[in-house]
Amino acid sequence: KNEVEQSPQNLTAQEGEFITINCSYSVGISALHWLQQHPGGGIVSLFMLSSGKKKHGRLIATINIQEKHSSLHITASHPRDSAVYICAVGGSQGNLIFGKGTKLSVKP
Amino acid sequence: DSGVTQTPKHLITATGQRVTLRCSPRSGDLSVYWYQQSLDQGLQFLIQYYNGEERAKGNILERFSAQQFPDLHSELNLSSLELGDSALYFCASSVVALPDTQYFGPGTRLTVL
Numbered sequence: 322k323n324e325v326e327q328s329p330q331n332l333t334a335q336e337g338e339f340i341t342i343n344c345s346y347s348v349g350i351s352a353l354h355w356l357q358q359h360p361g362g363g364i365v366s367l368f369m370l371s372s373g374k375k376k377h378g379r380l381i382a383t384i385n386i387q388e389k390h391s392s393l394h395i396t397a398s399h400p401r402d403s404a405v406y407i408c409a410v411g412g413s414q415g416n417l418i419f420g421k422g423t424k425l426s427v428k429p
Numbered sequence: 430d431s432g433v434t435q436t437p438k439h440l441i442t443a444t445g446q447r448v449t450l451r452c453s454p455r456s457g458d459l460s461v462y463w464y465q466q467s468l469d470q471g472l473q474f475l476i477q478y479y480n481g482e483e484r485a486k487g488n489i490l491e492r493f494s495a496q497q498f499p500d501l502h503s504e505l506n507l508s509s510l511e512l513g514d515s516a517l518y519f520c521a522s523s524v525v526a527l528p529d530t531q532y533f534g535p536g537t538r539l540t541v542l
Binding site for chain 2: 356362366418422
């Protein structure tokens with residue numbers, strides 16, 4: 322079993338839909354990161370969470386430490402949101418353990 | 430543009446060869462991380478340096494080594510290359526050792542033939 326599990330693996334949505342991507346982890350963590358990887362390969366760090374909820378524009382990330390679960394929500398999705406979204410958990414030594422990613426495709 | 434630069438962008442080489450990947454962190458960032466992204470394994474943490482010292486080690490093979498220089502740029506050396514080493518290699522940087530945000534470089538795509 323992977324230490325970081327994401328679901329779904331693939332997601333296709335229509336423009337404007339509300340999207341949720343889930344991440345569960347089995348290790349103790351200091352923080353959880355959500356990353357976005359564009360089709361060209363570039364990676365952008367979206368959020369770092371250690372508790373609660375963070376919002377940036379149409380993106381919202383939540384974490385439940387007791388349940389070892391995090392969600393990334395995208396409101397009013399747009400084709401430019403099409404990317405791979407990767408959950409990563411931060412260990413106490415600074416290393417990151419990554420999920421396999423969720424490939425999101427938003428159709429116009 | 431994250432401010433992290435990586436060279437070269439693409440590298441094609443043969444099995445058994447040795448290559449060096451270079452990373453320049455954002456101005457002021459002291460910590461550099463190296464990651465490998467292959468099709469079958471996904472993203473994996475290789476190694477972290479902080480202000481010239483190795484700070485954390487992940488799934489880095491013995492054939493691979495890295496260092497961070499006094500000017501804070503870092504190099505990842507891959508030797509005795511195998512077909513399975515073909516991957517995207519990312520460098521990321523942050524101000525501190527346990528960062529709020531890591532800034533990723535554009536990556537180096539290594540193809541081993």
